[in-house]
Amino acid sequence: MKILFILLLFISFLFSKDEIQPLTEPWTPYQIETKDGLEGISIDLIKEIQKRIGNKKKIKVFPWKRGYNITLKKKGYALFLTTKSKQRENLFKWVGPISSMEIRFFKNAFRDDLNINSLEDAKKVSSITVAEDTITKEVLSEFGFTNLDINTLANNSFNKLLENKTDLYPVEENSFMYKLKQLNLQKKIIPVKMEAFYESKLYIAFNIETDDKIIKRWQVAFDEIKADGTYDKIIGRYR
The missing domain is CATH 3.40.190.10 (Periplasmic binding protein-like II)
Structure with a gap:
């Protein structure tokens, strides 16, 4: 029994x-509509x-x-x-x-004035656009960043970078590079010199x-x- x-x-x-x-x-290439x-x-x-x-x-x-x-x-x-x-x-x-994922900073290719080699460099810029309730916001807040431009929608962050209305956009590298290639924007939006700051x-x-x-x-x-x-x-x- x-x-x-x-x-x-x-x-x-x-x-x-x-x-x-x-x-x-x-979120390409993980979730594509x-x-x-x-x-x-x-x-x-x-x-x-x-x-x-x-x-x-x-x-x-x-x-x-x-x-x-x-x-x-x-x-x-x-x-x-x-x-x-x-x-x-x-x-x-x-x-x-x-x-797995790696997050790094991206900038508009026109911004030759932005030479980001460290987190301390990133803390000095005027605006870093991030989406609300994301791991990126959590991590940068833990690192003591006070220059975060917090957006309700993730797409708002991307558009601000594209329109040069923000200095930096921290985002998962592989998926974002895939998105840029799909949109043929890899020459307009580029990664900064600094490597990934979060894995x-x-x-x-x-x-x-x-x-x-x-x-x-x-x-x-x-x-x-x-x-x-x-x-x-x-x-x-x-x-």
Whole structure:
């Protein structure tokens, strides 16, 4: 009887209904909105996890701040891709790491007057544009920056840099370079001399009230995807 009970528990763990609603934001090449729907590295990965665990929820796209606040406050939601910072670590439950990121400063190519070689140099400029509730804002605030121009929408920061209405824009390097190439703007917006000032891992963040069994189910599925070569195949589609 004991063996049967354990077996039934295991079957229940594998096949119990998963009602987690995945949320994300537009962020190439990880999450890309096209006329045919969503695609990208993390989109394909989340869909593969969903397939393996039986989650049939359609991924929803929101601006970062809204998706973050929904996941923070409402049980049954998960947000990807999310940096697990010290401030956020105990606010969510986590699956991953899914990928990694490096943040560095970019400037308008017309700004020959901006020679940024250190964080101290960056602290001296008039304006650094950042989006609200982002890891970039958190990190620079921790470093003691007082010249941050905080925007509700991430796109506002990009537009200000493009229109030369701010001095610097700190952003994840790989995704931003991909975006610039897609828009043919890599000669108009360029990285400063200073290398990345922040490195971190990216995760799926779940509302803190999410059942630990669900977290384990997602983590196990992700680990299997990495182990069986599916992860590398997904990455290869966007190289």
